[in-house]
Amino acid sequence: MDLDQLDDGPLPLPPLAGRPQDAAAVLHLPWGTRLRGAVMAYLPVLLMALLAAASWWLVKRTPVPVAPEPAGPATHTPDYEMRGFSVQHYTQAGPARGVIEGDVVRHYPDTDSLEIEGVRLHWTDAQGRVLQARAARAVAINATGVVTLEGGAHVSRAADQPGDAPVEFTGERMSFDTRAGRVSSREPVTLRQGAHVFTAAAMTYDHDSRLAELSGGVHGHLQPAQGTPGPR
Known part of the structure; x- marks a missing residue:
C-alpha cells in the first residue's frame, strides 16, 4: 500500500452542538423572556401551593356538624x-x-x-x-x-x-x-x-x-x- 495515497486531510465530523449560554448571555435576554422562563420552571410548585391553600380555605369554611340537643319535655302549649x-x-x-x-x-x-x-x-x-x-x-x-x-x-x-x-x-x-x-x-x-x-x-x-x-x-x-x- 502506497503511503503517499493516504488522505491526511481533516476527517469529516458532524458539527458539534452549541454550548449552553453562560450567565452573562442570559442576563442579556429580554426581561419578558426571563420572566416566562422562571414561571415555567416554578409552575408545578406554584400549582401545588395553590391547591394546598385552597384545601386549607375549604377546611376553614366547612361548618362543623353540631350534635343534636336532646329534646326537652313537651310543654302544655297548643300547636x-x-x-x-x-x-x-x-x-x-x-x-x-x-x-x-x-x-x-x-x-x-x-x-x-x-x-x-x-x-x-x-x-x-x-x-x-x-x-x-x-x-x-x-x-x-x-x-x-x-x-x-x-x-x-x-x-x-x-x-x-x-x-x-x-x-x-x-x-x-x-x-x-x-x-x-x-x-x-x-x-x-x-x-x-x-x-x-x-x-x-x-x-x-x-x-x-x-x-x-x-x-x-x-x-x-x-x-x-x-x-x-x-x-x-
Whole structure:
C-alpha cells in the first residue's frame, strides 16, 4: 500500500452542538423572556401551593356538624287553634254517627288532646236514637275517645215514643265515652224527664241500652201526670 495515497486531510465530523449560554448571555435576554422562563420552571410548585391553600380555605369554611340537643319535655302549649270548627265521626257503614262542634278548639301535642270552648255534641246510636250534649268547654283525649264536658254540662236524650218526654242530665262535669256510648259523672248530677226529677252524687248512663244508674244519696221527686211515664 502506497503511503503517499493516504488522505491526511481533516476527517469529516458532524458539527458539534452549541454550548449552553453562560450567565452573562442570559442576563442579556429580554426581561419578558426571563420572566416566562422562571414561571415555567416554578409552575408545578406554584400549582401545588395553590391547591394546598385552597384545601386549607375549604377546611376553614366547612361548618362543623353540631350534635343534636336532646329534646326537652313537651310543654302544655297548643300547636294550632281553630275557630268555628266541626268534626264528624263516621261508622263503617258510612253515615256519620257523631258530630262535635265548638266555638274555639286548641290542640295540645304533649297530651294529644283537644280543648274546646262552647262545645256541642250530637251522637246517634245504631238504632238512630239521638243524644245531644253541650257545655262551656270540653277536653277530648284522642287516645281514649273520651270527651269531658265541663262548666254547666247538659246532656239530653230524645224521647223513645211519641208522647214521652226527653231525658236530661245536668251537672258541672260529665264524661262521654264516644267508643262505648256511655255518659258518666262522679260529681252531683240531676236527671229530669218531664215533671220527674232525681238528684244523685254519681251517675252512669248507657246510651245503647237506654239505662241510667244513679248512686250516692239519690233523691227523687215523681209528679204523676197523665201520659207522662216515669224515667225509663
